[in-house]
Amino acid sequence: MNYDCRAISLLYHKYGEGSVIAKIFTEEHGLQAFNIKKVRGGKFKSKISLLEKLSLVNISAKKQPKKTIQYLNEISLAYPLNNTELNKKLIRVFMAEILSKVLAENNKNSTLFKFIWNLTIELDHSKEIDNNFCLKYLIALTKFLGFFPSTENFEYPIFNLSTLNFTKKDGPSEIVIKGSNLKYFKALITKKNLEIPYLNRQELLKKIFFYYKSNHYNLDNVKSHIVIEALR
Numbered sequence: 001m002n003y004d005c006r007a008i009s010l011l012y013h014k015y016g017e018g019s020v021i022a023k024i025f026t027e028e029h030g031l032q033a034f035n036i037k038k039v040r041g042g043k044f045k046s047k048i049s050l051l052e053k054l055s056l057v058n059i060s061a062k063k064q065p066k067k068t069i070q071y072l073n074e075i076s077l078a079y080p081l082n083n084t085e086l087n088k089k090l091i092r093v094f095m096a097e098i099l100s101k102v103l104a105e106n107n108k109n110s111t112l113f114k115f116i117w118n119l120t121i122e123l124d125h126s127k128e129i130d131n132n133f134c135l136k137y138l139i140a141l142t143k144f145l146g147f148f149p150s151t152e153n154f155e156y157p158i159f160n161l162s163t164l165n166f167t168k169k170d171g172p173s174e175i176v177i178k179g180s181n182l183k184y185f186k187a188l189i190t191k192k193n194l195e196i197p198y199l200n201r202q203e204l205l206k207k208i209f210f211y212y213k214s215n216h217y218n219l220d221n222v223k224s225h226i227v228i229e230a231l232r
Contacts, residue, residue, distance in 0.1 A: 001063045003028050006078055008116055009055040010096045010103075012036075021069065022051050023100055027113045029063060031103040034072040050075050053096035054120055068105070081124050088123060094134055094224040095120070102145060102217050112144040132188070132196050134225050138208045139188045147215040149189050159185060161211045177207050 005028040012022035019037045026032050050057050056079040061072050083089060099116065130136065142148040147164065156166040159177040170176060177185050181203055187194040209219045
């Protein structure tokens with residue numbers, strides 16, 4: 001079945017002589033792996049930049065249900081991103097890394113797709129980058145993945161990352177959020193603008209990564225946030 005749709009490039013790697021395998025989040029069929037041939041010498045040579053992380057593109061492809069790797073007929077730029085600002089490029093790398101870890105292949109999610117598409121354009125237009133962007137992004141994604149933190153008992157002094165609820169019962173430091181970190185965590189959930197100090201951002205990133213792991217999404221190999229924070 002041939003189809004045309006919007007898509008978001010996530011990552012690619014070399015495959016054989018002159019080809020690449022690209023992971024692309026499509027609006028019509030969710031995450032797909034594409035074999036793109038003759039990148040070095042064929043018609044795709046000048047378009048390899050369209051496979052950079054979080055490029056917003058249009059694609060023409062053929063869906064073959066019994067194959068794990070699909071073939072791409074055509075790819076073109078849908079929205080030109082500003083590639084002169086390093087911080088924005090790094091954030092797009094982070095966003096793409098997270099998506100590549102949490103998306104399931106062939107699982108269409110039009111709502112999530114539109115959110116990522118619009119957020120990428122919003123980031124591109126922004127004059128100043130929110131220091132809390134990565135944290136807000138991770139929290140926002142949980143809505144689409146089905147484990148956004150419940151606000152039941154929101155006034156309680158502890159959030160347990162394993163039981164996924166606010167509680168009065170303390171636990172091991174690695175599985176609970178409390179104190180000042182809880183104040184910032186609650187602000188993230190309620191979309192309250194609040195300046196979060198550097199050390200608290202670092203601690204909350206680790207906590208939220210653990211929160212993802214508690215919901216069967218392992219982000220241990222994601223490292224781009226370290227580079228982003230180092231450039232603050």
